[in-house]
Amino acid sequence: MSIAGRFHDGLTAQVHAVGLDHEAGTLVIRSGDGAELARWPTAELFAVPSRKHELRLGANGQPSGARVVVSGREDVGRVLATLPVLTEKRRQQTGREIRLAVTATVALAAVIVAYLYGVPLLAGRIAGLVPPAWEQSLGETVARQMEASLSESGGLAVCDPDPDSLANRAITRFANAAIEGSGSPFQLDVRVVKSDIPNAFALPGGQVFFFSALLDQAETPDEFAGVLAHEVGHVAYRHGMEQLISTAGTGALIGFILGDMTGISVAAGLGATIIDARFSRDAERQADAFAAQVAERMDFNPAGLADLINRVGADDDFARALALLSTHPLTEDRKAALEVLSQQRPTGLEPPFTTAEWTAIQAMCGAPGKIKRK
Known part of the structure; x- marks a missing residue:
């Protein structure tokens, strides 16, 4: 079952209501009528800072403003469970932020x-x-x-x-x-x-x-x-x-x-x-x-x-x-x-x-x- 989300293609101001599916290491983004809008390799995905109970994703190789947004605790949890690479990347990012904070504190x-x-x-x-x-x-x-x-x-x-x-x-x-x-x-x-x-x-x-x-x-x-x-x-x-x-x-x-x-x-x-x-x-x-x-x-x-x-x-x-x-x-x-x-x-x-x-x-x-x- 597809996960509901919003899609910004990074080229226009239009926001698309989409469904997200995971197929063979790829995040498939489809419009409401089933038309495929984009395919993002999961290895290229990264999380963007967002509000509580919201997940914003970008992908390397895509337009800088291209984003997929998933809202709600349940849907966010499903995405993270489906794409464990995101959880690992978030853990690595948190570690980098902690190391940066410690380094900055020591430098100060x-x-x-x-x-x-x-x-x-x-x-x-x-x-x-x-x-x-x-x-x-x-x-x-x-x-x-x-x-x-x-x-x-x-x-x-x-x-x-x-x-x-x-x-x-x-x-x-x-x-x-x-x-x-x-x-x-x-x-x-x-x-x-x-x-x-x-x-x-x-x-x-x-x-x-x-x-x-x-x-x-x-x-x-x-x-x-x-x-x-x-x-x-x-x-x-x-x-x-x-x-x-x-x-x-x-x-x-x-x-x-x-x-x-x-x-x-x-x-x-x-x-x-x-x-x-x-x-x-x-x-x-x-x-x-x-x-x-x-x-x-x-x-x-x-x-x-x-x-x-x-x-x-x-x-x-x-x-x-x-x-x-x-x-x-x-x-x-x-x-x-x-x-x-x-x-x-x-x-x-x-x-x-x-x-x-x-x-x-x-x-x-x-x-x-x-x-x-x-």
């Missing part, structure tokens, strides 16, 4: 492990392989994204756009002296910008931002010089590039392999988070040691950095969330190390800023200079 777990552990561990080595020109391009991309994220608060307007002003010349001289001898391939670009966030940070490629709210908190040239030298240390050690690679995870590795380090695969979306991202403890210690080495050549106390972090951290919740204390956490061992480093510096050196320069720096964002010396 491997990617997660690489993202959480492998990439951060390799980030430092990868950063050293990135060409300086690529890193500068990345830094510019991140700066643009960061400025866009702060657009509601006025972006990153430079306090004093005149590079020949007394304040800017003093800052540039200090930054160049700080990075001298480090072997860094980057030309520093230090910008004091207007912002209510008391913070400072270094981007890949040599850009350093010092926010006006943090400058307002600095009471001595030592505090300002300590923070600035610390950020220059991040540039010298390429910590910004290392952080970007660690944050971007496997996407950074793919971008590096494909030669796409222009800001698309690595820096995309990081502008909004770079402000409140923190470097590793090792990176902070390296930058502290760098600041202390600068202090050995220039007469300032690197421990002023700790004083400024403590003062900023005593402010309101907003300041603590986005300020220097959050991005440069001051642990007890780090504070003690800064105190030891400050004791090792020589005395009688030329201070990093004259009184006139420090007054000009304090006033560059519009606030009157607060003349305080060590």
Whole structure:
């Protein structure tokens, strides 16, 4: 007895009510009047995903849209009993799907492990392989994204756009002296910008931002010089590039392999988070040691950095969330190390800023200079 079904020939939109018979290894498809419409070898049959209690069949060598549809639990059972090859193929397909799911799960777990552990561990080595020109391009991309994220608060307007002003010349001289001898391939670009966030940070490629709210908190040239030298240390050690690679995870590795380090695969979306991202403890210690080495050549106390972090951290919740204390956490061992480093510096050196320069720096964002010396 034929099994009732529907037949789509794959060539027209017409649906035929048919009867299905199994004859000598062939599925015979006949119309209601008994006319033969098609013969499909059972060895070429395959099941197509379908609804519950429905069986949809296709066959190799037929038009891609050709289908036989059988509905109802009883009729589906009869077809599967008549054509055991379908049951075996379904079992094999289920096995393939399970293996694929397991493989995908293992691959996803491997990617997660690489993202959480492998990439951060390799980030430092990868950063050293990135060409300086690529890193500068990345830094510019991140700066643009960061400025866009702060657009509601006025972006990153430079306090004093005149590079020949007394304040800017003093800052540039200090930054160049700080990075001298480090072997860094980057030309520093230090910008004091207007912002209510008391913070400072270094981007890949040599850009350093010092926010006006943090400058307002600095009471001595030592505090300002300590923070600035610390950020220059991040540039010298390429910590910004290392952080970007660690944050971007496997996407950074793919971008590096494909030669796409222009800001698309690595820096995309990081502008909004770079402000409140923190470097590793090792990176902070390296930058502290760098600041202390600068202090050995220039007469300032690197421990002023700790004083400024403590003062900023005593402010309101907003300041603590986005300020220097959050991005440069001051642990007890780090504070003690800064105190030891400050004791090792020589005395009688030329201070990093004259009184006139420090007054000009304090006033560059519009606030009157607060003349305080060590």
